[in-house]
Amino acid sequence: MSSANLATVFLHSLDIQQAMMEGHSLDHALERDLKNVEDPVLRAAIQAVSYDTVRHLAASWKVIEHFANRPPAQPVTALLETAIARMIEHPDKDFVTVDQAVKAARENPSTRPSAGFINAILRRFGRERDSLMEWLGEQESVRFNIPDWWYSRYKKSMGKAAKDVLELQQSKAPLTLCVNARKTNADAYIAELKKAGIEAYRSGMYAVTLKEALPVREIPGFAEGVVSVQDAGSQLAVQTLDPKDGEIVLDACAAPGGKSTHMLELADIELTAVEISPSRTEAIHENLKRLGLEATVRNADAADIHSWWDRRKFDAILLDAPCTASGVARRHPDIPWQHVEHDVSRMSRTQKQLLETLWPLVKKDGRLLYCVCSVFPEEGKLQIESFLRRHPEAYCPVPPRLLMPHEDLSGDWTEEPLVHDGYFIALIKYRNN
Numbered sequence: 001m002s003s004a005n006l007a008t009v010f011l012h013s014l015d016i017q018q019a020m021m022e023g024h025s026l027d028h029a030l031e032r033d034l035k036n037v038e039d040p041v042l043r044a045a046i047q048a049v050s051y052d053t054v055r056h057l058a059a060s061w062k063v064i065e066h067f068a069n070r071p072p073a074q075p076v077t078a079l080l081e082t083a084i085a086r087m088i089e090h091p092d093k094d095f096v097t098v099d100q101a102v103k104a105a106r107e108n109p110s111t112r113p114s115a116g117f118i119n120a121i122l123r124r125f126g127r128e129r130d131s132l133m134e135w136l137g138e139q140e141s142v143r144f145n146i147p148d149w150w151y152s153r154y155k156k157s158m159g160k161a162a163k164d165v166l167e168l169q170q171s172k173a174p175l176t177l178c179v180n181a182r183k184t185n186a187d188a189y190i191a192e193l194k195k196a197g198i199e200a201y202r203s204g205m206y207a208v209t210l211k212e213a214l215p216v217r218e219i220p221g222f223a224e225g226v227v228s229v230q231d232a233g234s235q236l237a238v239q240t241l242d243p244k245d246g247e248i249v250l251d252a253c254a255a256p257g258g259k260s261t262h263m264l265e266l267a268d269i270e271l272t273a274v275e276i277s278p279s280r281t282e283a284i285h286e287n288l289k290r291l292g293l294e295a296t297v298r299n300a301d302a303a304d305i306h307s308w309w310d311r312r313k314f315d316a317i318l319l320d321a322p323c324t325a326s327g328v329a330r331r332h333p334d335i336p337w338q339h340v341e342h343d344v345s346r347m348s349r350t351q352k353q354l355l356e357t358l359w360p361l362v363k364k365d366g367r368l369l370y371c372v373c374s375v376f377p378e379e380g381k382l383q384i385e386s387f388l389r390r391h392p393e394a395y396c397p398v399p400p401r402l403l404m405p406h407e408d409l410s411g412d413w414t415e416e417p418l419v420h421d422g423y424f425i426a427l428i429k430y431r432n433n
């Protein structure tokens with residue numbers, strides 16, 4: 001990338017980091033930004049700089065905190081994050097990085113008045129880098145690239161295991177597929193992969209893990225609906241709910257439809273899939289089409305039952321509730337940075353509201369499966385304990401399960417240590433009085 005372009009790349013990264021501060025995922029922020037960029041070299045540079053920025057967010061936040069008397073405005077922080085990450089990645093190119101960051105600052109109206117400040121912080125970082133990098137290297141939150149509050153919560157809820165889990169989240173996530181039981185089975189599919197020269201192992205009743213991840217378009221049978229992408233831990237949710245032929249089932253927070261389609265593959269059920277986001281609702285339609293399955297799909301707020309419910313109670317409800325996604329940070333290193341600590345209690349209130357609204361929609365001999373891809377107790381264990389206290393008529397027939405990412409789930413399936421996402425699963429039923 002020529003230095004002439006670097007300021008432009010920084011300006012794009014500034015917008016992307018700002019979108020992340022507003023709660024967008026890195027992928028979404030990038031997709032939105034790159035819509036207007038045609039030059040493939042510039043696109044690749046924006047992508048690379050944005051990923052580097054996310055990989056060093058903990059370090060750059062500490063550097064900014066160290067040098068600034070008070071938190072800078074969002075756009076200034078976003079530009080500093082980008083430039084500091086580049087200085088960490090390319091310590092031999094400080095001069096160009098600082099020069100181009102200041103040029104970018106002057107070009108953007110919201111950072112223009114702070115161009116001098118940005119210049120001063122970056123130059124000081126360049127001068128004091130060696131001692132600062134040593135100090136940063138001693139900080140756990142920098143080592144794991146997470147905000148301090150995220151690290152404290154991990155430690156509070158997991159104790160010593162927190163470091164093992166966070167260590168694991170630094171490693172590459174495996175790609176696990178869920179085989180479509182209507183078309184094949186796990187062993188037959190592994191044999192097919194072997195013929196195509198792809199090494200894989202069985203990791204669950206319907207789960208097959210690829211030794212090397214592949215883009216979905218290169219996965220044999222993906223386009224034809226033979227398999228879907230779904231983590232081995234997450235597949236256990238549907239298997240615990242265990243849908244049966246003829247049942248009326250609700251998937252309350254359904255997009256992109258991984259669990260809806262898994263249920264439809266396992267039994268002839270009458271499924272309603274509800275999803276609040278219009279664009280994500282489209283993804284459910286696409287997945288149903290790819291897999292050749294049918295469901296009633298409603299774009300609605302599951303908690304607003306008058307907008308979607310036909311007043312027939314359900315044999316089974318799957319509530320894969322919105323959450324902080326603290327269990328899947330390995331796949332998405334930007335997740336801890338999309339949240340502020342307050343989100344944990346905010347999410348937990350939404351989960352409670354969904355549980356309270358949907359529980360009365362379950363038939364007296366039916367069941368509700370609550371799950372979240374989070375390892376924070378407020379969204380899992382504590383959420384269900386408080387639900388059971390409010391509802392003496394409800395009980396969990398099997399103990400709720402927190403699948404920790406470092407817990408080996410391989411069991412009967414494989415000799416390979418099975419690394420998976422963090423997941424919480426609770427099955428709830430009515431007591432028979």
Ligand SMILES: C[S@@+](CC[C@H](N)C(=O)[O-])C[C@H]1O[C@@H](n2cnc3c(N)ncnc32)[C@H](O)[C@@H]1O
Binds near residue numbers: 252253257
């Ligand atoms: C964890 S994801 C679900 C993943 C899905 N079960 C799967 O396996 O593919 C949670 C989904 O709930 C949706 N959501 C959040 N609040 C909702 C609400 N009040 N009603 C319906 N959907 C909601 C989110 O947009 C998101 O798509």
